[in-house]
Amino acid sequence: MSEGLNIIVCIKQVPATTEVEIDPETGTLKREGIESVINPFDEYAIEESIRLKEKYGGIVKVVTMGPPMAEQALRDAIAMGCDQAILITDRVFAGADTWATSLTLARCIDKLKPYDIVLCGLKTTDGDTGQTGPELAEHLGIPHICYVNRILGIDNGVMRVTRALDDGVETLESNLPLLLTVTKEINHPRLATLKGRLLAKRAEIKKFTLKEIGGDPKEYGLSGSFTRVIKVFTPSPPVSGEVMEVDPEIAAQKIFEKLVEIKVI
Amino acid sequence: MEDFEVIRIDLEKCSGCGICVSACPFGSIEMVENHPLIKEDCRLCGSCVSACPLGLISLVESSKKGDVEQYKGVAVFAEQRGGVIHPVAYELLGKGKELSKQLNEPLYAVLLGCGIKEAAGELAIRGADKVYVYDDPMLREIREDPYADVLSKFVKEEKPSIFLIGATAIGRSLGPKLAAKLRTGLTADCTGLEIDPETKLLKQTRPAFGGNVMATIICPDSRPQMATVRYKVMKEAEKNSDSKGEIIEKKMDYKGISDRVKILDFQPAKETVSIVDADIVISGGKGLGEAKGFRLLEELANIMDGAVGASRPTVDEGWIDYTHQVGLSGKTVRPKLYIACGISGAVQHLAGMKTSDYIIAINKDKEAPIFKVATLGIVGDCYEVLPILQKKIMEYKKNGKLR
C-alpha cells in the first residue's frame, strides 16, 4: 500500500425522476424526454472514494455499465475528483438483471487489478434493489459490508467501519480488498469545481466492450439474467372509506368514536 | 464438488499450453502435471472455453434447466438476534405455508445461530414441516460470510425450489451474496408472492420506480427462486401447538466456510417504541408546518401507547429523525391504526402504510390522495382537531368510559 490505495467506484446513470408512467396502449414505461443523472446514492460513494484518496493517497477509477450516453455520468464523476473512467458498453449487456450486471462489472474490475476497495451506492433509484454491490463482491471473491455510514480508518491493510442496521450500529473490521456500500449519512458530496469540469471535458473515457471483457455473449444482458419481468402495472387504487368536512369539535368526536370502536384505547 | 462436472476438458488431446490458466479471470485454473485443473472457486464463466486454442474445453449446457426438477419445497430463512427470532420470519412462514400448500410441497425453516434450541421450537409451532438448525459459536452473530456459506450448503443438500429471506438490513445484504453463490436470481423487496397455477413458478411482485409502478418477476430456469420480502407486508403464521414440525440438527462443517469480516462492537438503537412494532402509529407530514408540530403528535402517541411516524420531507427538513420515516425509502408499518396528519398521501408514502388495519387521515385539502386509502378522512386542520381529540382521550382514560 506504499503507493496509496487503488479505489474503484461503481456508479449508474439513472433517469432524473421516478415519476414514470405506463403507456396504456403498449403497456411499457414512458421514458422519453427524461433527463439522466448520476444515481443520487452513488454520489456518496464517489465522495467517499475521493476522501479516501485524499487521506491515504492513491487513485480512483470510476466504472459504469450502460449505454454510450452514460459517458456523461463518468465525466461528472471526474469533475468531482475521480481520476480515471471506464464505460462498459455493448449491445449484449442490455437488459441485465442484478446477476448479469454484477457479473459484467466483476469481469471488468478484474481487469483493473490490483484494487483495494470497491465502493457502491446503497441502491439505485431505478433498479432499486441494492443487490448489485453484494453480488459483485461475491463474483470478485472478496468480502462486502453494506450500509457503511463511517469509515474509521485503514491500518496495515485492515479497514474499520461502522454500519447502520435496523436495530443498531455495528463496528466491523476486514482485510482489504473489500467492497462497501455506503449510506447517505457517510458524507456530503462535493460539487464539481470549474477546474474539475474542464478536466472532465478533456478526460479520456476508456471503453470496454464484449471484446475487452471476454466471455460468451450468452452470459450477459438479458440472456445472462436469471430473472424475467413478466408484468409491469400501476398499483390498483385502494378502497376508501368515509371522508367528512365538519368542524373540529365534531371531527375530533368522530375520530374518538372510531378509536373506541376499533378498541385501540 | 458436483458442480464441476459442468465444465469438461478433453485431457487426452490437451497440449498443456496453459492459455486457459491465464484466460481465467478468477484464477480458478491450475496446471497440475501439465494439465489444467479447475478449482472449486470456478464461477463457470466460460472464459476458458473460448480461450482454448484447440477447442477442448466445453461447458456442459442446460445443466441449469435439468436441475430445476430436482428442487422441491419452500424454505424460509429465520433471522435471529440473541436467540430471538425476527418476526419477519413468522411472516415468511405465513406466506410460505400458502405457497407450499399450492405446490403440495413441504415448508422448511432454516435457523442459524448459537444456543437457539428454543427458537427452533417456535418455528415448528408456526407451521414449518422441518426446521433445520445450525447451532455453532461461529454463527452467534449474523455475518454474511459464514452465513452465506452455510446456507449455500443447505440449499445444495436440501434443494428447496423457493427460498425466502426477510428484507431486513441483514437480509438485503446476505440475500444477494447467497444468490450470487448459488448462481440464481433474486428479487428484492417483494410485497406480493404467488404461485402461477399453470407453470408452478413463483410470481414475485415488487414496487419499481419509486413505487409508481409494480413489477412482477419470475425466475424460470434456476433454483432456488429467491426473494427478499418486505417486513410487515405478509401476515404472520399463527401458533399452533398441534403442529408436528420436525427439528433437524445439522452438523456444522467448517470446510469451505469463509470468515473474513469481524464484528468488533454492536450498539443497539436507543429507540423505545419502534414504529414497525407499534400498534398505533401517528404520523406527521409537511402539513405540520414546523418541527414543533411533532411535539403534539408525541404527546398524543404517549397517551395512546403509540409511536410517531413521519413523511420524507419532514425528515429531509430535519424536523425528526430518519428512523421515523414511513414509506418506500423508510419503513413499512402495519399497525392496527395509522393516523396521518398533514400528509398528502404520495404513492411512496402509501407504499409504507397502506396495509394498516385502519387509517385515519386529517388533511386541509379535501382532494388529498391520502383520503383514497383512509377508513376515516377528516378534512380539516390538524392543529384544530388534534388538541380536542387529545382532551377527549385523556378524559376517557381517566373516567374509563365513553361520554
Ligand SMILES: Cc1cc2nc3c(=O)[nH]c(=O)nc-3n(C[C@H](O)[C@H](O)[C@H](O)COP(=O)(O)OP(=O)(O)OC[C@H]3O[C@@H](n4cnc5c(N)ncnc54)[C@H](O)[C@@H]3O)c2cc1C
Ligand atoms: C424514490 C422516492 C422515494 C420516496 N420515499 C418516500 C418515503 O419513504 N416516505 C415518504 O413519506 N415520502 C417518500 N417520497 C416522497 C413523496 O413522493 C412525497 O413527496 C412525500 O410523501 C410528501 O410528504 P407530505 O405528505 O408530508 O408533504 P406534502 O405532499 O407537501 O403534503 C402536505 C399535506 O399537508 C396538508 N396540510 C397542510 N397544512 C395542514 C394542516 N394544518 N392540517 C392538516 N393538513 C395540512 C396539505 O393539504 C398537504 O396535503 C419519496 C419520493 C421518491 C421519489
Ligand SMILES: Nc1ncnc2c1ncn2[C@@H]1O[C@H](COP(=O)(O)O)[C@@H](O)[C@H]1O
Ligand atoms: N450498471 C451499473 N454500472 C455500475 N454500477 C452499478 C450499475 N448498476 C448498479 N451499480 C452499483 O450498484 C449499486 C446498487 O444498485 P442496484 O442493485 O441497482 O440498487 C449502485 O448504487 C451502484 O453503485
